[in-house]
Amino acid sequence: MGRGGLREEKGVMASDFLWSYTDEPHASRRRQILSHHPQIKELFGPDPWAFLKINLAVLLQLWTATSVQNAGWLKILAIAYFFGSFLNHNLFLAIHELSHNLAFSTPVYNRLLGILANLPIGVPMSVTFQKYHLEHHLYQGVDGMDMDIPSHTEAHLVRNAGAKVIWVLFQLFFYALRPLFLKPKPPGVWEFINFLVQIGLDFAMVYFWGWKSFVYLILSTFVGGGMHPMAGHFISEHYVFKPGQETYSYYGPLNLLTWSVGYHNEHHDFPRIPGSKLHKVRQIAPEYYEGLESYDSWSQVIFMYITDRAVGPFSRMKRKAKQSE
Template sequence: MGWRRGEEREEGVMAADFFWSYTDEPHASRRRQILSQYPQIKELFGPDPWAFPKVTVVVLLQLYTATLLHDAGWLKILATAYFFGSFLNHNLFLAIHELSHNLAFSTPAYNRWLGILANLPVGVPMSVTFQKYHLEHHRFQGVDGIDMDIPSLTETRMVTNVVAKSIWVIFQLLFYAFRPVFLKPKPPGYWEFINFSIQIALDITIVYFWGWKSFAYLILSTFVGGGMHPMAGHFISEHYVFNPDQETYSYYGPLNFLTWHVGYHNEHHDFPRIPGNKLHKVREVAPEYYQGLASYKSWSQNFGFVLPFVL
């Protein structure tokens, strides 16, 4: 289950689907408190100068790997996708998350272009659309009908046992992608047309010169990396409630170095203008605001522990 915000409901109505709250989300108030006590944190605001080279290296490495697998057997392709390519594509997905907050360049358009570059090995155009919905997740965390990062009421009613939840976890990236399409569709804009055109052109180029297996490797890397995969544990750990008094959870483990430090999720929601590589400094400067919060030390362990309870 996750937190939801909405209008007051009759007593007992919808009490078992989410933790319903009618108060403001906690991050804005905590941000004000921290900044009033530690104004030097504002010095951490601003872009990460290493974002562009980091994205470029991962994109080139993943595309090169795809070309090497053009004649490989399907078992080798699947194994490489799960144990190698999934880490790269998930890294790029979280780079896109970072870029949605304009944390690579001061000029928003440059961040969009880099997001389109980071999108290429993912195989499906999504970087521009992701920004539209993700910024709403920050502004309206948990607000019913607006925040598309939280599972829908239909999902909570359909996914009610271990088997269904296992299937949901395996396909959670698809639920994440299609939930806003069905529940809160937005008309595409100019930047989405650019994102779509460049992505499809790259996909066609890969198929034409290296064949379907190279393209399949990229798609599999995206799919398996978003399912029952160690890095995909962050989807569950970030906002699924296991402590009724807490909405957002951080993870302080080594996978942060592969995921743009998205594990520092309380810190990120408190200060979305601070790039991931500096979020640990927030906790160092203002430790008293975070040490008392529940957190995770493992994402992969999440699946074994939370699967019977998630949703």
């Protein structure tokens, strides 16, 4: 692999992405692990508790939204940051889980549950997210295919700590809007269903409980995706702090609230295993994971990203598309 742009020296930010000339590592590691530990296949399949967990989170967040209808704005902001953000980010990652059909064996049921999980987030995104996220798995790092990677515009603009602070605060917008600008896909029937159901909920929230309840939901989504401990996973998963590895796991306590998305190497190796069982992959095959760089604090990852002058949006691994793609 090589790095374009400026020389690789401490404190100097690159002017190009890290380029790899090998395939992404997960397919080959999956084959190796299954050859030595075939019992891992027993972990494949839906999480029987997913439906209940998602419904509880949705009901709790919608109830909280109705409860703050007469609260002051400062109180609403505080509740959104210290409580609602955790619920909405949990639901965002539930939608990630559902994009892999890990609540039901029948895909359409996962899609319907995803639309339900979307409700407190306030903006329709569950159906569109699945389209782009599955491509992230199929074409990890592939130029023009993997929309998880920042655009050249983002990378050229975010060149110092101040710009990185702003980028982190608004990273959810970049994450959501980037694929719509770089690789737009025509909406289908399910996008329209997602849109209509979501707008219906938003309208009902404003009509029956007022703007404060609706704004609470939007704030919970926005602050939960910015300078927030749970949002550290956006950076920790694939941003390269030490060249040589392109996917990183997090083994801290916030996995309990995030469908164990921190087990990210394990997830990319085995996307058919639900988050509730990913820790078992590491237990069964420790020799494949203990030698990899990992994190135990998402907040620390955000701090390192902002303060390390050599790290920025260009700190991602890319590879050229194959002719067959």
